[in-house]
Amino acid sequence: MNCRDIADLAPLHLSGELEVARRAAFDSHLSQCRSCARQMEQQVVMDARLAAALAAPLPDATALERSVRARIARERSHRWMFAAAAALVLFAAVLGYRALRPPHLYADAALDHRLEVMEHQPRHWRTDPAEIQKLAAKYQLQDASAWAPAGYRLEHAKMCGVDGKPALHLVYTDGAREFSVYILRRTGAAPTNLHTVSIGQEHLAAFQTDRFEAVIATAESSAECLQFARIVAGLPAS
16 A cells, blocks of 8 residues: 555545455554654544534524513513514524534535645645546546636645545636535435535535535635536536
């Protein structure tokens, strides 16, 4: 097992999905290669940061609900109707936040883009177009470089892990702006429409085909993220 194998299999090793023989070979390589061992240590730290970011509890609406009910019970005038309605709207907003909180997939992609692309954490990137296409072929992508909009190029790629699953991480740039595209395997399910979400400073867009799920992440504007995603999805620019 060589250093490139380690980079490709790291997400599976971290998620405990490597079979026994490969795990033994993986650990053996780490014991002999300080560079790969250091990369794995950094990946473990990043996973810990992901876990900490996702561990924040959901808002507890219990106290708010009790407050609303108590206010309804106290008020007996027309002002009661207005105040209760306002409180119920706030209560619904809290519940809406709970329902719309981004799933782990998007939170993972946002943090991964921040650490690996914006903060330039050291990683084993593939830069050779032929090597990148070999990775893309595993996801039935005929030409990953064709997704680059005018003025952009496919700069590098690697295997990574998002939401506990192996994913192909493609990075496109025009020299100043950078977009990450994460591709995860998906078979048999119906395609879904393009949708967007923002997490912190990162804007994300996602869609699904019958072969894969794509998540686009960037620190550029939400409008630019959506335009880039439309090109990746094969939709006309708006």
